[in-house]
Protein backbone atom coordinates (compact mmCIF):
# COMPACT_ATOMS: atom_id res chain seq x y z
CA UNK A 331 0.00 0.00 0.00
CA UNK A 332 1.85 3.00 -1.31
CA UNK A 333 0.61 6.28 0.17
CA UNK A 334 3.72 8.29 -0.73
CA UNK A 335 2.19 10.11 -3.69
CA UNK A 336 -0.55 9.99 -6.29
CA UNK A 337 2.23 9.78 -8.90
CA UNK A 338 2.70 6.06 -8.15
CA UNK A 339 -0.52 5.02 -9.91
CA UNK A 340 -0.19 2.51 -12.73
CA UNK A 341 -2.31 2.70 -15.88
CA UNK A 342 -5.48 0.62 -15.70
CA UNK A 343 -6.19 -2.13 -18.23
CA UNK A 344 -8.72 0.13 -20.01
CA UNK A 345 -6.12 2.91 -20.16
CA UNK A 346 -3.50 0.54 -21.60
CA UNK A 347 -6.04 -0.61 -24.21
CA UNK A 348 -6.62 3.01 -25.22
CA UNK A 349 -2.84 3.45 -25.53
CA UNK A 350 -2.52 0.28 -27.63
CA UNK A 351 -5.16 1.49 -30.06
CA UNK A 352 -3.89 5.06 -30.35
CA UNK A 353 -3.36 6.47 -33.82
CA UNK A 354 0.02 8.14 -34.04
CA UNK A 355 2.08 10.45 -36.23
CA UNK A 356 5.06 12.74 -35.77
CA UNK A 357 4.02 15.36 -33.24
CA UNK A 358 6.96 17.66 -34.01
CA UNK A 359 5.36 18.01 -37.47
CA UNK A 360 2.01 18.51 -35.68
CA UNK A 361 0.84 15.22 -37.21
CA UNK A 362 0.00 13.07 -34.22
CA UNK A 363 -3.80 12.89 -34.23
CA UNK A 364 -4.01 11.64 -30.65
CA UNK A 365 -1.78 14.40 -29.24
CA UNK A 366 -3.80 16.96 -31.22
CA UNK A 367 -7.04 15.49 -29.88
CA UNK A 368 -5.76 15.62 -26.30
CA UNK A 369 -4.67 19.25 -26.63
CA UNK A 370 -7.95 20.28 -28.28
CA UNK A 371 -10.05 18.38 -25.75
CA UNK A 372 -8.28 19.88 -22.74
CA UNK A 373 -8.42 23.42 -24.14
CA UNK A 374 -12.16 23.15 -24.83
CA UNK A 375 -12.80 21.56 -21.45
CA UNK A 376 -11.02 24.29 -19.49
CA UNK A 377 -12.00 27.31 -21.59
CA UNK A 378 -8.68 28.11 -23.26
CA UNK A 379 -7.79 28.74 -26.91
CA UNK A 380 -4.99 26.20 -26.98
CA UNK A 381 -3.03 23.58 -25.04
CA UNK A 382 0.40 21.96 -25.18
CA UNK A 383 1.27 18.42 -24.12
CA UNK A 384 4.44 18.14 -22.02
CA UNK A 385 6.44 15.47 -20.28
CA UNK A 386 5.92 16.57 -16.67
CA UNK A 387 4.35 19.26 -14.54
CA UNK A 388 7.79 20.72 -13.97
CA UNK A 389 8.15 21.07 -17.73
CA UNK A 390 4.73 22.62 -18.35
CA UNK A 391 5.19 25.04 -15.43
CA UNK A 392 8.59 26.05 -16.84
CA UNK A 393 7.13 26.44 -20.34
CA UNK A 394 4.40 28.65 -18.89
CA UNK A 395 6.90 30.83 -17.06
CA UNK A 396 9.15 31.06 -20.13
CA UNK A 397 6.16 31.98 -22.28
CA UNK A 398 5.12 34.83 -19.96
CA UNK A 399 8.54 36.19 -19.10
CA UNK A 400 11.70 37.40 -20.78
CA UNK A 401 15.18 37.52 -19.27
CA UNK A 402 15.20 40.01 -16.37
CA UNK A 403 11.51 39.65 -15.61
CA UNK A 404 10.23 38.74 -12.19
CA UNK A 405 7.59 36.32 -10.90
CA UNK A 406 5.75 36.81 -7.61
CA UNK A 407 5.36 33.33 -6.16
CA UNK A 408 4.69 31.56 -2.85
CA UNK A 409 7.64 30.76 -0.59
CA UNK A 410 6.79 27.04 -0.71
CA UNK A 411 5.32 26.97 -4.23
CA UNK A 412 6.37 24.05 -6.39
CA UNK A 413 7.49 26.39 -9.18
CA UNK A 414 9.87 28.15 -6.77
CA UNK A 415 10.91 25.45 -4.32
CA UNK A 416 10.68 22.09 -6.07
CA UNK A 417 11.67 22.64 -9.70
CA UNK A 418 15.45 22.90 -9.38
CA UNK A 419 15.37 26.66 -9.87
CA UNK A 420 14.42 26.18 -13.52
CA UNK A 421 12.93 29.63 -14.01
CA UNK A 422 16.19 31.26 -12.88
CA UNK A 423 18.55 28.73 -14.48
CA UNK A 424 16.88 28.40 -17.86
CA UNK A 425 14.81 31.58 -18.11
CA UNK A 426 16.91 34.18 -16.27
CA UNK A 427 13.64 34.96 -14.51
CA UNK A 428 13.90 36.26 -10.96
CA UNK A 429 11.51 34.71 -8.47
CA UNK A 430 10.12 37.06 -5.80
CA UNK A 431 8.92 34.59 -3.16
CA UNK A 432 6.36 35.73 -0.58
CA UNK A 433 5.21 34.00 2.61
CA UNK A 434 2.00 32.04 2.39
CA UNK A 435 -0.70 31.82 5.02
CA UNK A 436 -2.02 28.50 6.35
CA UNK A 437 -4.53 28.35 3.47
CA UNK A 438 -1.82 28.76 0.82
CA UNK A 439 -2.67 32.36 -0.07
CA UNK A 440 -0.24 35.27 -0.18
CA UNK A 441 -1.46 38.51 1.38
CA UNK A 442 -2.80 40.80 -1.38
CA UNK A 443 -1.16 43.86 0.16
CA UNK A 444 2.16 41.98 0.26
CA UNK A 445 1.77 41.12 -3.44
CA UNK A 446 1.00 44.74 -4.23
CA UNK A 447 4.02 45.90 -2.21
CA UNK A 448 6.28 43.40 -4.03
CA UNK A 449 5.44 44.77 -7.49
CA UNK A 450 8.50 46.78 -8.48
CA UNK A 451 8.23 50.37 -9.66
CA UNK A 452 9.48 51.35 -13.11
CA UNK A 453 13.05 52.06 -12.03
CA UNK A 454 16.32 50.82 -13.55
CA UNK A 455 17.35 49.33 -10.19
CA UNK A 456 14.67 46.68 -10.30
CA UNK A 457 13.75 43.60 -12.26
CA UNK A 458 10.53 44.02 -14.22
CA UNK A 459 7.64 42.38 -12.36
CA UNK A 460 5.68 40.43 -14.94
CA UNK A 461 3.71 37.53 -13.51
CA UNK A 462 1.91 36.28 -10.39
CA UNK A 463 1.98 32.49 -9.98
CA UNK A 464 -0.41 30.59 -7.71
CA UNK A 465 -0.83 26.90 -6.87
CA UNK A 466 -4.10 24.99 -6.39
CA UNK A 467 -4.32 22.57 -4.68
CA UNK A 468 -1.44 23.52 -2.39
CA UNK A 469 -0.33 20.62 -0.18
CA UNK A 470 -3.82 19.22 -0.71
CA UNK A 471 -5.56 22.46 0.31
CA UNK A 472 -7.95 24.23 -2.03
CA UNK A 473 -7.45 28.00 -2.38
CA UNK A 474 -10.49 29.96 -1.17
CA UNK A 475 -12.66 30.38 -4.31
CA UNK A 476 -12.74 34.20 -4.06
CA UNK A 477 -8.94 34.51 -3.80
CA UNK A 478 -7.73 33.95 -7.38
CA UNK A 479 -10.28 36.42 -8.83
CA UNK A 480 -8.87 39.07 -6.47
CA UNK A 481 -5.31 38.28 -7.53
CA UNK A 482 -6.44 38.45 -11.14
CA UNK A 483 -8.02 41.88 -10.58
CA UNK A 484 -4.82 43.11 -8.95
CA UNK A 485 -2.74 41.69 -11.82
CA UNK A 486 -4.99 43.36 -14.39
CA UNK A 487 -4.81 46.70 -12.59
CA UNK A 488 -1.00 46.53 -12.58
CA UNK A 489 -0.51 45.15 -16.09
CA UNK A 490 0.67 41.72 -14.91
CA UNK A 491 -0.32 38.23 -16.05
CA UNK A 492 -1.24 35.16 -13.99
CA UNK A 493 -0.19 31.50 -14.04
CA UNK A 494 -1.66 28.60 -12.08
CA UNK A 495 0.29 25.52 -11.11
CA UNK A 496 -2.78 23.30 -11.22
CA UNK A 497 -0.93 19.99 -10.95
CA UNK A 498 -3.98 18.87 -8.96
CA UNK A 499 -6.50 21.28 -10.51
CA UNK A 500 -9.15 18.57 -10.76
CA UNK A 501 -8.85 17.68 -7.07
CA UNK A 502 -9.59 21.34 -6.30
CA UNK A 503 -12.46 21.24 -8.80
CA UNK A 504 -14.01 18.11 -7.33
CA UNK A 505 -13.83 19.74 -3.88
CA UNK A 506 -15.48 22.98 -4.98
CA UNK A 507 -17.97 21.45 -7.45
CA UNK A 508 -21.56 22.29 -6.69
CA UNK A 509 -22.72 18.71 -7.30
CA UNK A 510 -21.47 15.34 -8.51
CA UNK A 511 -20.79 15.61 -12.24
CA UNK A 512 -19.92 19.32 -12.03
CA UNK A 513 -16.13 19.02 -11.61
CA UNK A 514 -15.28 20.11 -15.15
CA UNK A 515 -17.44 23.24 -14.77
CA UNK A 516 -15.74 23.94 -11.45
CA UNK A 517 -12.31 23.49 -13.05
CA UNK A 518 -13.23 25.92 -15.83
CA UNK A 519 -14.34 28.45 -13.22
CA UNK A 520 -11.00 28.16 -11.40
CA UNK A 521 -9.13 28.58 -14.72
CA UNK A 522 -10.93 31.83 -15.53
CA UNK A 523 -8.58 33.78 -13.24
CA UNK A 524 -5.46 32.71 -15.13
CA UNK A 525 -3.70 33.44 -18.41
CA UNK A 526 -2.09 30.02 -18.24
CA UNK A 527 -2.62 26.83 -16.28
CA UNK A 528 -0.47 23.71 -15.92
CA UNK A 529 -2.30 20.43 -15.16
CA UNK A 530 -0.78 17.01 -14.39
CA UNK A 531 -2.26 13.93 -16.02
CA UNK A 532 0.12 11.64 -14.13
CA UNK A 533 -1.07 12.27 -10.57
CA UNK A 534 -4.59 11.53 -9.37
CA UNK A 535 -5.79 11.24 -12.96
CA UNK A 536 -3.70 8.09 -13.27
CA UNK A 537 -1.84 8.52 -16.58
CA UNK A 538 1.68 7.05 -16.58
CA UNK A 539 3.22 10.31 -17.80
CA UNK A 540 2.29 13.75 -19.08
CA UNK A 541 1.06 17.23 -18.26
CA UNK A 542 -0.68 20.02 -20.13
CA UNK A 543 -0.11 23.75 -20.42
CA UNK A 544 -3.20 25.78 -21.33
CA UNK A 545 -3.38 29.36 -22.55
CA UNK A 546 -4.00 31.70 -25.48
CA UNK A 547 -2.85 30.73 -28.98
CA UNK A 548 0.16 33.10 -28.94
CA UNK A 549 1.23 31.96 -25.46
CA UNK A 550 1.02 28.28 -26.45
CA UNK A 551 2.87 28.97 -29.72
CA UNK A 552 5.72 30.50 -27.73
CA UNK A 553 5.68 27.62 -25.23
CA UNK A 554 5.80 25.13 -28.14
CA UNK A 555 9.01 26.74 -29.39
CA UNK A 556 10.45 26.60 -25.85
CA UNK A 557 9.47 22.94 -25.50
CA UNK A 558 11.45 22.13 -28.64
CA UNK A 559 14.41 24.14 -27.33
CA UNK A 560 14.36 22.18 -24.08
CA UNK A 561 14.42 18.88 -25.97
CA UNK A 562 10.78 18.22 -25.23
CA UNK A 563 9.59 17.77 -28.82
CA UNK A 564 8.09 14.28 -28.93
CA UNK A 565 7.43 12.13 -31.98
CA UNK A 566 4.77 9.37 -31.89
CA UNK A 567 3.58 10.65 -28.53
CA UNK A 568 0.00 9.58 -29.25
CA UNK A 569 0.80 6.33 -27.46
CA UNK A 570 1.07 8.21 -24.17
CA UNK A 571 -1.34 11.03 -25.04
CA UNK A 572 -4.08 8.40 -25.34
CA UNK A 573 -3.68 7.76 -21.61
CA UNK A 574 -4.32 11.46 -21.03
CA UNK A 575 -7.53 11.42 -23.06
CA UNK A 576 -8.67 8.34 -21.18
CA UNK A 577 -7.84 10.05 -17.86
CA UNK A 578 -9.84 13.17 -18.75
CA UNK A 579 -12.80 11.06 -19.85
CA UNK A 580 -12.88 8.56 -16.99
CA UNK A 581 -10.84 9.65 -13.99
CA UNK A 582 -11.99 13.13 -13.01
CA UNK A 583 -15.17 12.52 -11.05
CA UNK A 584 -13.67 9.47 -9.34
CA UNK A 585 -11.21 11.73 -7.51
CA UNK A 586 -14.06 12.11 -5.00
CA UNK A 587 -13.34 8.51 -3.93
CA UNK A 588 -9.74 9.51 -3.14
CA UNK A 589 -10.99 12.47 -1.09
CA UNK A 590 -13.45 10.24 0.79
CA UNK A 591 -10.65 7.74 1.43
CA UNK A 592 -8.40 10.51 2.77
CA UNK A 593 -11.16 11.64 5.14
CA UNK A 594 -11.66 8.05 6.30
CA UNK A 595 -7.93 7.68 6.80
CA UNK A 596 -7.79 10.88 8.86
CA UNK A 597 -10.55 9.76 11.22
CA UNK A 598 -9.17 6.24 11.41
CA UNK A 599 -5.59 7.27 12.16
CA UNK A 600 -6.64 9.77 14.82
CA UNK A 601 -8.67 7.10 16.55
CA UNK A 602 -6.03 4.40 16.11
CA UNK A 603 -3.39 6.67 17.63
CA UNK A 604 -5.66 7.69 20.52
CA UNK A 605 -5.15 11.29 19.55
CA UNK A 606 -1.34 11.08 19.38
CA UNK A 607 -1.33 11.88 15.66
CA UNK A 608 -2.30 15.50 14.96
CA UNK A 609 -4.25 15.55 11.72
CA UNK A 610 -6.36 18.30 10.17
CA UNK A 611 -9.35 17.08 8.16
CA UNK A 612 -8.07 16.81 4.57
CA UNK A 613 -9.98 18.71 1.88
CA UNK A 614 -8.73 16.57 -1.00
CA UNK A 615 -6.40 13.58 -1.31
CA UNK A 616 -3.46 14.68 0.86
CA UNK A 617 -3.31 14.19 4.59
CA UNK A 618 -0.59 15.50 6.92
CA UNK A 619 -0.03 13.70 10.20
CA UNK A 620 2.16 15.19 12.92
CA UNK A 621 3.79 12.33 14.80
CA UNK A 622 5.24 12.88 18.31
CA UNK A 623 9.00 13.11 17.81
CA UNK A 624 9.94 10.04 19.93
CA UNK A 625 7.58 7.87 17.87
CA UNK A 626 8.34 9.14 14.36
CA UNK A 627 11.04 6.67 13.32
CA UNK A 628 9.41 3.70 15.05
CA UNK A 629 5.96 4.35 13.59
CA UNK A 630 7.35 4.70 10.05
CA UNK A 631 9.34 1.49 10.48
CA UNK A 632 6.29 -0.39 11.77
CA UNK A 633 4.22 0.77 8.80
CA UNK A 634 6.95 -0.18 6.34
CA UNK A 635 7.41 -3.62 7.87
CA UNK A 636 3.69 -4.22 7.36
CA UNK A 637 3.69 -3.01 3.76
CA UNK A 638 2.47 0.57 4.22
CA UNK A 639 4.70 3.30 2.81
CA UNK A 640 4.23 7.00 3.43
CA UNK A 641 6.45 10.00 2.82
CA UNK A 642 7.50 12.76 5.16
CA UNK A 643 10.26 14.13 7.29
CA UNK A 644 10.83 16.20 10.43
CA UNK A 645 7.99 14.59 12.37
CA UNK A 646 5.38 15.12 9.67
CA UNK A 647 4.01 12.31 7.54
CA UNK A 648 2.31 12.81 4.18
CA UNK A 649 -0.32 10.28 3.19
CA UNK A 650 -1.74 10.57 -0.33
CA UNK A 651 -4.76 8.62 -1.55
CA UNK A 652 -5.15 7.70 -5.23
CA UNK A 653 -6.46 5.30 -7.86
CA UNK A 654 -4.32 2.42 -6.59
CA UNK A 655 -5.41 2.50 -2.94
CA UNK A 656 -8.90 1.25 -2.19
CA UNK A 657 -11.16 1.79 0.79
CA UNK A 658 -10.10 -1.68 1.96
CA UNK A 659 -6.45 -0.65 1.80
CA UNK A 660 -7.25 2.41 3.91
CA UNK A 661 -8.99 0.26 6.50
CA UNK A 662 -6.08 -2.19 6.56
CA UNK A 663 -3.57 0.64 6.94
CA UNK A 664 -5.55 2.02 9.88
CA UNK A 665 -5.54 -1.44 11.51
CA UNK A 666 -1.78 -1.66 11.04
CA UNK A 667 -1.36 1.79 12.60
CA UNK A 668 -3.59 0.75 15.51
CA UNK A 669 -1.33 -2.26 16.23
CA UNK A 670 1.58 0.12 16.71
CA UNK A 671 -0.21 2.51 19.05
CA UNK A 672 -1.69 -0.40 21.03
CA UNK A 673 1.87 -1.52 21.68
CA UNK A 674 3.44 1.83 22.56
CA UNK A 675 0.66 3.32 24.66
Ligand SMILES: *Cc1c(COP(=O)(O)O)cnc(C)c1O
Nearest residue numbers: 386387388389412465495497530
Ligand atom coordinates in the same frame (compact mmCIF):
# COMPACT_ATOMS: atom_id res chain seq x y z
C1 LIG B 1 3.78 17.18 -8.87
C2 LIG B 1 3.67 18.63 -8.95
C3 LIG B 1 4.15 19.35 -10.06
C4 LIG B 1 4.83 18.70 -11.23
O1 LIG B 1 5.61 17.63 -10.93
P1 LIG B 1 6.24 16.64 -12.01
O2 LIG B 1 6.72 15.55 -11.12
O3 LIG B 1 7.28 17.37 -12.70
O4 LIG B 1 5.15 16.19 -12.92
C5 LIG B 1 3.98 20.70 -10.07
N1 LIG B 1 3.37 21.34 -9.07
C6 LIG B 1 2.86 20.69 -8.01
C7 LIG B 1 2.14 21.46 -6.96
C8 LIG B 1 3.00 19.32 -7.91
O5 LIG B 1 2.51 18.69 -6.84
